Amino acid sequence: xxxxxxxxxxxxxxxxxxxxxxxxxxxxxxxxxxxxxxxxxxxxxxxxxxxxxxxxxxxxxxxxxxxxxxxxxxxxxxxxxxxxxxxxxxxxxxxxxxxxxxxxxxxxxxxxxxxxxxxxxxxxxxxxxxxxxxxxxxxxxxxxxxxxxxxxxxxxxxxxxxxxxxxxxxxxxxxxxxxxxxxxxxxxxxxxxxxxxxxxxxxxxxxxxxxxxxxxxxxxxxxxxxxxxxxxxxxxxxxxxxxxxxxxxxxxxxxxxxxxxxxxxxxxxxxxxxxxxxxxxxxxxxxxxxxxxxxxxxxxxxxxxxxxxxxxxxxxxxxxx
Amino acid sequence: xxxxxxxxxxxxxxxxxxxxxxxxxxxxxxxxxxxxxxxxxxxxxxxxxxxxxxxxxxxxxxxxxxxxxxxxxxxxxxxxxxxxxxxxxxxxxxxxxxxxxxxxxxxxxxxxxxxxxxxxxxxxxxxxxxxxxxxxxxxxxxxxxxxxxxxxxxxxxxxxxxxxxxxxxxxxxxxxxxxxxxxxxxxxxxxxxxxxxxxxxxxxxxxxxxxxxxxxxxxxxxxxxxxxxxxxxxxxxxxxxxxxxxxxxxxxxxxxxxxxxxxxxxxxxxxxxxxxxxxxxxxxxxxxxxxxxxxxxxxxxxxxxxxxxxxxxxxxxxxxx
Numbered sequence: 001x002x003x004x005x006x007x008x009x010x011x012x013x014x015x016x017x018x019x020x021x022x023x024x025x026x027x028x029x030x031x032x033x034x035x036x037x038x039x040x041x042x043x044x045x046x047x048x049x050x051x052x053x054x055x056x057x058x059x060x061x062x063x064x065x066x067x068x069x070x071x072x073x074x075x076x077x078x079x080x081x082x083x084x085x086x087x088x089x090x091x092x093x094x095x096x097x098x099x100x101x102x103x104x105x106x107x108x109x110x111x112x113x114x115x116x117x118x119x120x121x122x123x124x125x126x127x128x129x130x131x132x133x134x135x136x137x138x139x140x141x142x143x144x145x146x147x148x149x150x151x152x153x154x155x156x157x158x159x160x161x162x163x164x165x166x167x168x169x170x171x172x173x174x175x176x177x178x179x180x181x182x183x184x185x186x187x188x189x190x191x192x193x194x195x196x197x198x199x200x201x202x203x204x205x206x207x208x209x210x211x212x213x214x215x216x217x218x219x220x221x222x223x224x225x226x227x228x229x230x231x232x233x234x235x236x237x238x239x240x241x242x243x244x245x246x247x248x249x250x251x252x253x254x255x256x257x258x259x260x261x262x263x264x265x266x267x268x269x270x271x272x273x274x275x276x277x278x279x280x281x282x283x284x285x286x287x288x289x290x291x292x293x294x295x296x297x298x299x300x301x302x303x304x305x306x307x308x309x310x311x312x313x314x315x316x317x318x319x320x321x
Numbered sequence: 322x323x324x325x326x327x328x329x330x331x332x333x334x335x336x337x338x339x340x341x342x343x344x345x346x347x348x349x350x351x352x353x354x355x356x357x358x359x360x361x362x363x364x365x366x367x368x369x370x371x372x373x374x375x376x377x378x379x380x381x382x383x384x385x386x387x388x389x390x391x392x393x394x395x396x397x398x399x400x401x402x403x404x405x406x407x408x409x410x411x412x413x414x415x416x417x418x419x420x421x422x423x424x425x426x427x428x429x430x431x432x433x434x435x436x437x438x439x440x441x442x443x444x445x446x447x448x449x450x451x452x453x454x455x456x457x458x459x460x461x462x463x464x465x466x467x468x469x470x471x472x473x474x475x476x477x478x479x480x481x482x483x484x485x486x487x488x489x490x491x492x493x494x495x496x497x498x499x500x501x502x503x504x505x506x507x508x509x510x511x512x513x514x515x516x517x518x519x520x521x522x523x524x525x526x527x528x529x530x531x532x533x534x535x536x537x538x539x540x541x542x543x544x545x546x547x548x549x550x551x552x553x554x555x556x557x558x559x560x561x562x563x564x565x566x567x568x569x570x571x572x573x574x575x576x577x578x579x580x581x582x583x584x585x586x587x588x589x590x591x592x593x594x595x596x597x598x599x600x601x602x603x604x605x606x607x608x609x610x611x612x613x614x615x616x617x618x619x620x621x622x623x624x625x626x627x628x629x630x631x632x633x634x635x636x637x638x639x640x641x642x
Contacts, residue, residue: 036538167542168535173557175545206527209563214489216537217357220544221488224496227548236494242530 018051019124020321023117024161024314025102026109027185027279028153031240031270032218036166038109038157041185042314046100046113047321048077050121053093058082058118065100066110076111076142077118084119084138088129094122103307105193107277112154115142120159120318132159132317136174147197147274154273161317163226179313180229184288186261188295189277190252191305199274202246211241231267231283238268238281251276256298264294285310338373340445341642344438345482345635346423347430348506348600349474352561352591353539357487359430359478362506363635367421367434368642369398371442374414379403379439386421387431397432397463398439405440405459409450415443424628426514428598433475436463441480441639453480453638457495468518468595475594482638484547500634501550505609507582509616510598511573512626520595523567532562552588552604559589559602572597578619585615606631 024045028038046065053059058081060070072078077096085092096118102110119135139155156164156174163177207215221237224230248254248271261269261280265287269280278295282288288310299306345366349359367386374380379402381391393399398417406413417439423431440456460476477485477495484498528536539558546554569575569592582590582601586608590601599616603609609631620627 033537033541035534036541165538165541165545167538167545167554167558169538173542175542175554177545203530205530207530207533209524209526209528212528212533212536212563213356215533216354216540217486217488217490219537219541220354220357220486221494221496223541223544224486224488224498224548227545233488233496237488242533 016125018049019121020047020049021117021121022319022321023048023113024158024317026112026154026157027187028109028273029243029271030222031238031244031268032215032222033165034240034243035151035153037163037219037222038153039163039179039185040157040161040314040317041108041187041309041311043311044102044108044187044309046098046102046117048099048114048117048121049097050118050125051095052125053095055093056091057093058085059095060098061095062097063100064098066104068100068104074145076146077114079145080115080139080142081118081122083141084122084135087138088126090126092126094125103189105195106189107194107271107273107275108187108189109154109158109273111142111146112139112158115139116155116158116318118142124320133174135159137172147195147200149200157317159317161315162313165223177223177226179315180226180231180234182231182283183234184282184285184310184312186266186280186282186288186291186295187272187277187309187311188257188292188299189307190299191307192252192276194250194274194276199247199250202250203243204246207242214241234281235267238270240270244270247271247275251278252304253298253302254278257295260294260298261291264291266291285312337446339370340442341368341370342438342442343640343642344369344434345479345638347433347475347478348508349430349594350564350592351543352559352565352589353536353543354474354486355561355564356472356474358484358540358543359474360484360500360506361478361482361635361638362429362508362630362632364632365423365429365508365630367419367423367438369420369435369438369442370418371439371446372416373446374416376414377412378414379406380416381419382416383418384421385419387425389421389425395466397467398435400466401436401460401463402439402443404462405443405456408459409447411447413447415446424510426516427510428515428592428594428596429508429510430475430479430594432463432467433460433479436460437476437479437639439463445641454495456480458493468516468521470521478638480638482636483634486544498544498547500636501547501552503552503604504555505603505606505631505633507587507601507603507609507612507616508593508598508630508632509578509613509620510628511620512628513573513597515571515595515597520568520571523571524564525567528563535562555602556588559591561591565591568592568596572599573625574619574623575599578616581615581619582612585612587612606633
């Protein structure tokens with residue numbers, strides 16, 4: 001699939017001076033997989049336009065939809081792009097326009113979408129000096145700027161699509177796992193901002209061996225469920241012993257939203273990334289939409305503003321528009 | 322495969338009064354999967370003969386090759402069998418002969434082989450009231466007697482074959498994973514006894530979040546490697562952040578044996594179960610045999626008596642002879 005896709009693009013991007021891309025939102029952690037698992041959404045994301053420039057380096061020339069820094073070294077897309085150009089020892093220059101739809105601090109990979117988009121787009125315009133997987137470390141530099149921690153669990157699925165497992169950070173080893181075709185995500189974003197750095201600071205630095213064993217049992221189960229397309233096993237494995245009990249108290253209505261999702265047929269539900277968004281996974285779009293309706297009713301009742309999305313898993317990651 | 326096998330056995334075991342079975346050794350933990358992962362060996366194991374008796378209950382009538390209790394309530398096979406009969410509310414009676422080849426305290430599932438064999442054999446003689454997977458909780462009662470902890474990571478692979486993942490203990494949820502066909506194990510057993518209960522007592526009850534994350538990344542990687550038959554990924558994932566650094570000091574020559582295995586082509590190497598046996602996994606029998614030779618040279622040099630085994634992964638678990 002990806003190869004065919006690329007063969008077409010090779011023709012399209014050859015001598016291209018400008019590229020317009022879709023930069024998908026992502027759900028990291030996925031209950032049991034804190035810091036290692038993530039999935040890519042299909043219809044939620046930003047857009048970026050990247051143009052070759054005669055002037056060396058990276059400039060953020062336009063930023064629509066968010067109040068974020070334009071200065072290259074303070075912008076996640078800028079930092080990720082600079083890391084890539086530095087690795088190439090390149091004199092190339094690029095102007096980047098960012099059209100944000102994903103709100104910063106929503107917990108669905110807003111900074112990752114920009115970081116991943118920047119390095120993906122520049123890689124295309126340069127004639128693809130890197131494999132997509134090799135772009136992950138550059139995009140991680142954007143994450144480091146955003147939250148102080150160069151985590152890969154959002155940028156990896158944003159770049160590669162599907163589900164991704166960060167088996168190891170040192171050395172970086174990322175495994176892509178295809179999503180079962182009927183798997184859908186519902187994501188609700190209550191309109192409070194929760195910074196990743198704050199959500200990390202509440203975590204304990206030690207965990208009980210017993211909880212850790214339960215967690216890695218569930219990670220194993222989730223991976224097995226994805227390979228065997230066993231939706232029930234996926235659901236049984238979407239359980240978080242360690243982070244959710246601590247972080248969920250920061251999210252208004254978390255327990256009720258989760259119970260509502262499960263009561264409406266979700267396979268599982270938990271905190272998306274570091275929150276405050278809450279995700280549910282379902283078999284089939286109809287169930288995912290039903291869950292969206294039920295979640296909406298909860299936050300309507302609480303008079304809490306929210307955004308809500310229903311999306312299948314995006315198999316390919318960032319794409320050219 | 323299993324179904325065809327059973328159809329033949331159905332005929333053979335109908336009205337059968339006696340059964341002779343092979344009860345395989347197993348490797349639990351497999352580096353990253355402490356308390357959740359295990360695999361079944363093919364040519365290392367005990368034999369048992371089980372006979373229907375007119376006398377209600379379970380008797381261990383013969384025990385060859387080990388100095389273990391004959392008293393039913395003190396014998397792991399007896400305890401597992403009694404748990405099963407109790408669940409069935411059965412008045413049936415059985416005499417069990419056990420021919421041990423797996424040494425107690427070797428770390429390759431000696432008690433699990435007896436517990437699994439007993440419940441498998443009696444299930445056959447009773448006309449299979451239980452699915453094989455449903456025998457695991459009874460066999461776990463034998464493990465509880467042996468080491469104070471009803472763990473499933475040896476009895477599950479002994480009963481089901483291949484690799485098994487204990488996703489959850491409560492409720493018990495066991496996933497069987499087929500082994501890639503070229504995967505071989507080398508297991509060396511230095512002749513010191515290390516009780517599971519002692520090997521457990523050295524463990525710390527809390528672990529750092531960072532180590533736990535590395536561990537569940539590797540569990541995910543190992544499961545992904547098994548499903549995709551990616552031998553390199555299996556090897557990269559066979560890493561233990563948490564237990565091996567603590568337990569390995571109890572095993573003479575551990576570091577050298579592990580380095581030797583890796584230097585001779587092993588995908589990975591670690592402590593088998595709670596030790597003192599050390600396992601290595603390889604792609605192909607030739608490599609596994611070469612590793613056995615090199616490990617032997619290490620213990621020969623140290624003048625430490627040992628047993629050594631090379632085995633492919635047993636796809637089916639306990640089998641009728």
